[in-house]
Amino acid sequence: MKFRTKNNNALISIIGFVTLSSMAAITQYTLAIDNTNPPQFMDLGNPFLVQHYHDTAGKPETTDNDTSASFTGEGKINGTVNITAEGNGTETFRSNDTSYIQGKAKYVTDNKDIATYNFYAIGNYHPDGSFGSNGIAIFDDGATGELSFLSNLAEIYKDQVDKNGTGTFLMWDWR
Numbered sequence: 661m662k663f664r665t666k667n668n669n670a671l672i673s674i675i676g677f678v679t680l681s682s683m684a685a686i687t688q689y690t691l692a693i694d695n696t697n698p699p700q701f702m703d704l705g706n707p708f709l710v711q712h713y714h715d716t717a718g719k720p721e722t723t724d725n726d727t728s729a730s731f732t733g734e735g736k737i738n739g740t741v742n743i744t745a746e747g748n749g750t751e752t753f754r755s756n757d758t759s760y761i762q763g764k765a766k767y768v769t770d771n772k773d774i775a776t777y778n779f780y781a782i783g784n785y786h787p788d789g790s791f792g793s794n795g796i797a798i799f800d801d802g803a804t805g806e807l808s809f810l811s812n813l814a815e816i817y818k819d820q821v822d823k824n825g826t827g828t829f830l831m832w833d834w835r
Contacts, residue, residue: 704832705832708737708833709830710735710736710739710828711733711735711828711830712733712734712735713732713734713829714827715731715821719791725752726752728748728749730746731765732746733745733746737767737806741806741807742769743768743807744768745765746766746768747779748764749764750762750763757784757786758782758783758784759783760780760781760782761779761783761793761795762778762779762781765779771805773805774807775799775807775808775810775811776802776803777797777815778800779795781793781794781817781819782795783819788823790821790823791821792819794816794817794819795819796815796817796834797816799811799812799815813834814834815834816832816834817831
C-alpha cells in the first residue's frame with residue numbers, strides 16, 4: 661500500500677505518535693496484568709487430529725521465492741474417524757530460514773463427509789534438515805456428517821518433518 665502526501669514529515673510524525681501512544685497503553689495494561697495475576701498458560705490438551713505423512717520437499721534456495729505444492733495424507737480425528745487430507749499451498753521463503761505458508765485443504769472421511777479450510781502458517785527450516793511450522797486453519801461453514809463440528813471454527817496446528825521426511829501434523833480446538 662502506498663500513501664501519497666505533500667508533507668511526508670507530517671505523516672511520519674502522526675504514525676510515530678500513534679505507535680508510541682499504542683506502545684505506552686499496551687505497556688501499562690501489561691504491567692497491570694503482571695502485577696495482579698501471574699501469567700497463565702492455555703492447556704490445549706490432546707490434539708483432535710493426528711496425521712502422519714512423508715515429505716520430500718527441501719528448503720527453497722532464494723528469499724522471496726514462491727513454491728506451490730499439492731499434498732495428501734491420512735489421519736484420525738478424535739482417535740476414531742479416519743480422514744484423508746488433500747490440499748494445495750504456497751510457501752514464500754523469507755530470510756533467517758523462515759517461510760510463510762498459505763493454502764486450502766479438505767478432509768474427507770470414509771463415508772465421504774467433507775470439511776474444507778484455509779490455512780496460514782509460519783515455518784522454520786532447521787540446520788539438521790528438519791522443518792516445523794505453526795499455523796491456523798479456518799474452516800468454512802459447509803462441513804458435513806461426522807465432520808460437521810468443524811463448520812466455522814478456527815483451529816491451530818503444528819507440523820513437524822524430520823530430516824528423513826517423516827512428518828507429523830497435529831491440530832487442536834481453539835476455543
